[in-house]
Amino acid sequence: MISSSKIKSVDFYRKIPRDLTEASLSGAGLSIIAALSMLFLFGMELNNYLTVTTSxxxxxxxxxxxxxxxxxxxxxxxxxxxxxxxxxxxxxxxxxxxxxxxxxxxxxxxxDLRPTGSEFHSMPVIHLLKHGEEADDDSVEGSHMVTANNFDSYSHEYPILVVNFYAPWCYWSKRLKPSWEKAAKTMRERYDPEMDGRILLAKVDCTEEVELCRRHHIQAYPSIRIFRKGSDVRDDHGHHDHESYYGDRDTDGLVKAMEELVASIPLEESHKLALDGKHKNTAENVKRPAPKAGGxxxxxxxxxxxxxxxxxxxxxxxxxxxxxxxxxxxxxxxxxxxxxxxxxxxxxxxxxxxxxxxxxxxxxxxxxxxxxxxxxxxxxxxxxxxxxxxxxxxxxxxxxxxxxxxxxxxxxxxxxxxxxxxxxxxxxxxxxxxxxxxxxPKSFSHFITNVCAIIGGFFTVAGILDAILHNTMRMMKKVEIGKNF
Incomplete structure (x- = not known):
């Protein structure tokens, strides 16, 4: 069994009895400086360890x-x-x-960039629009010309007002014109404005009525709008909420869609028209709410x-x-x-x-x-x-x-x-x-190594400085004593 004396023999840090040591003022000052320096460098090293570095x-x-x-x-x-x-x-x-x-x-x-209503839903294009093959016959004038002066009176007079906003130079407006005029004439004959008065087909020349078209946010030609009497009137110059028509543009297609619109308007039994079942929901499939604003x-x-x-x-x-x-x-x-x-x-x-x-x-x-x-x-x-x-x-x-x-x-x-x-x-x-x-990431072992180096290094350097300072002061005292003798 190993005795305690043998274990003590391997002690790296042999102790000097406290009675044999001597404290000095210079040593105390160096100790305080060394302790503060070690604490400062330890903080710097800890901050460096905690700081994230990237490559x-x-x-x-x-x-x-x-x-x-x-x-x-x-x-x-x-x-x-x-x-x-x-x-x-x-x-x-x-x-x-x-x-x-x-x-x-x-x-x-x-x-002001604020929404004016609910989400605008675009209608998928199911088929190509049909256009009439009729020649542009100026002699057929079935629709009423509407201007800014009479627009409000027409929209308040007829339960349904369908308006074709067009431009004379527009290719699609020219293709629509003959079918539109013939459809308007047909609807006028079937639903006489004087006797029936439920629907009126009209047109607006946007090159002449610029402000009227802007008021209704017309940005493309032709734009067919459906105005219903009694719909909410907004504060914007009496502008009505309305719908856009996206159905076929041939005469038959227009007439069918207009008849479906008329069927929703109440009238005395003697004036009701029996529509063919194939016309049902025609208008519902080709119209949707028009945008309420231009943005x-x-x-x-x-x-x-x-x-x-x-x-x-x-x-x-x-x-x-x-x-x-x-x-x-x-x-x-x-x-x-x-x-x-x-x-x-x-x-x-x-x-x-x-x-x-x-x-x-x-x-x-x-x-x-x-x-x-x-x-x-x-x-x-x-x-x-x-x-x-x-x-x-x-x-x-x-x-x-x-x-x-x-x-x-x-x-x-x-x-x-x-x-x-x-x-x-x-x-x-x-x-x-x-x-x-x-x-x-920083290595923890590297951090510990640096901390030990800081503590050990400063402790050693402080000891060397203390020894030099102590020996210097002793030599100065000996020289002073020698001069006195």
């Missing part, structure tokens, strides 16, 4: 989130009607998706391939004409981002590592792009977006890594004149490179 590398894009990129947006167009607002996507590989509606929501808005807020998302492409927002219709000189694509971008959305908590955690991350994630958010028509008509507003993917690898827990993906972008915008229909274009291009930011 950044630029590598070839090795995306793990698939071949498609999600684009989220929320934009307001004060002068683009939801009736014709279209969201299109195209890319360099030949993809061309027109009028996307599945993931898009539209709300009519006023000049539109568009929100939603689209998925695009990770190749250079375009997101285009413009007015689109296969059976209407647009006066491009009157179109204004000014817009306010409330939100535009790429990739999956990060929750505020996750974004806050990421910014703990990289404070600047997310600084350009919403570069266009809250910005307004207004065309004051100083450069003329047919102005397209273009945005050029350069997108770079950033991956952040963070050590959330002791044994687990988490990967966060973020898309940053830069944007340059300009106003361009063109001969095409004005639009808001977003040209996007993804960089072939990506930025990888990795959190580098």
């Amino acid at each position: 950044t590398a630029v590598i070839v894009d090795k995306s793990t989130d698939g071949d498609f990129l999600r684009i989220d947006f929320n934009m307001s167009f004060p002068s683009l009607s939801c009736e014709f607002a279209s969201i299109d996507v195209s890319d360099v590989l030949g993809t061309n998706r027109l009028n996307i509606t599945k993931t898009i929501r539209k709300f009519s808005i006023g000049p 539109c807020r568009i929100e939603g998302y689209v998925r695009v391939k990770k190749v250079p492409g375009n997101l285009l927002i413009s007015a689109r219709s296969g059976a209407h004409s647009f006066d491009t000189s009157e179109m204004n694509m000014s817009h306010v971008i409330s939100h535009l981002s790429f990739g999956r959305k990060l929750s505020p908590k996750v974004m806050s955690d990421v910014q703990r590592l990289i404070p600047y991350l997310g600084g350009s994630h919403d570069r266009l958010n809250g910005r307004s792009f207004i065309n004051h028509r100083e450069v003329g008509a047919n102005v397209t507003i273009e945005h050029y977006l350069q997108i770079v993917k950033t991956e952040v690898i963070t050590r959330r827990y002791s044994r687990e890594h988490s990967l966060l993906e973020e898309y940053e972008y830069t944007a340059h915008s300009s106003l361009v004149q063109s001969i095409d229909i004005p639009a808001a274009k977003f040209h996007f291009e993804l960089s072939p490179m990506q930025v990888v930011i990795t959190e580098e």
